[in-house]
Amino acid sequence: MTETKLALASLVPYRDYQIASRSLARRLGITLPLAVYAMAAGETISTETASRTRLLQCLDGVLTVDFTDHSTTVESGTLLVIPAGTPHALRAAQPCKFMQIESEERDDLH
Template sequence: MAETKLDLTTLVPYRDHQIASRSLSRRLGITLPLAVYAMAAGETISTETASRTRLLQCLDGELTVIFTDHQTTVEPGTMLVVPAGTAHALRAEQPCKFMQIESEVRQ
C-alpha cells in the first residue's frame, strides 16, 4: 500500500445541529476502529462504556468529556486516554472536531 496523507480537519465538515463522522479503518486498511467526528455546538454523545481503550485527539474547538464523577476539556493538540470499561459522554460547547481511535488492551 502506498503512503496516505490525510488532512483530518477537513475530512468531516461541520453541519448545523448535527454530529458528522467518517470511519477511516477500511480506507487505511487497518483493523482497529478509527474515526473522525465533527460536532456542532451544543451536540452531545450520550454516556457509553467501550470494551476497548479510547484515544480522543482534539483537532478543532474543545471537546468536553464527562465521567461519572468529573469532567475534563480536551483542546486542539491534546489527546485524552479513556480506559476500557470507563463510562463517559461527550459534549461540544463550541463546534468541535476530534479523532477517536480504539485500542486493544495489551496482555
C-alpha cells in the same frame, strides 16, 4: 504499499445541529476502529462504556468529556486516553472536531 496523508480536520464538515462522522479503518486498511467526528455547538454523545481503551485527539475547538465524578476538556492538539470500561459522555459547547481510535486488546495484560 505507498504512504497516505490525511488532513483529518477537513475530512468531516460541520453541520448545523448535527454530529457528523467518518470511519477511516477500511480506507486505511487497518483493523482498529478509527473515526473522525465533527460536532456542532450544543451537540452531545450520551454516556457509553467501551470495551477498548479510547484515544480522543481534538482537532479543532474544545471537546468536553463527562465522567461519572468529573469533567475534563480536550483542546485542539491534545490527546485524551479513556481506559476501557470507563463510562463517559461527550459534549461540544462550541463546534468541535476530534479523532477517536480504539486500542487493540492485549491478552498479556490479563
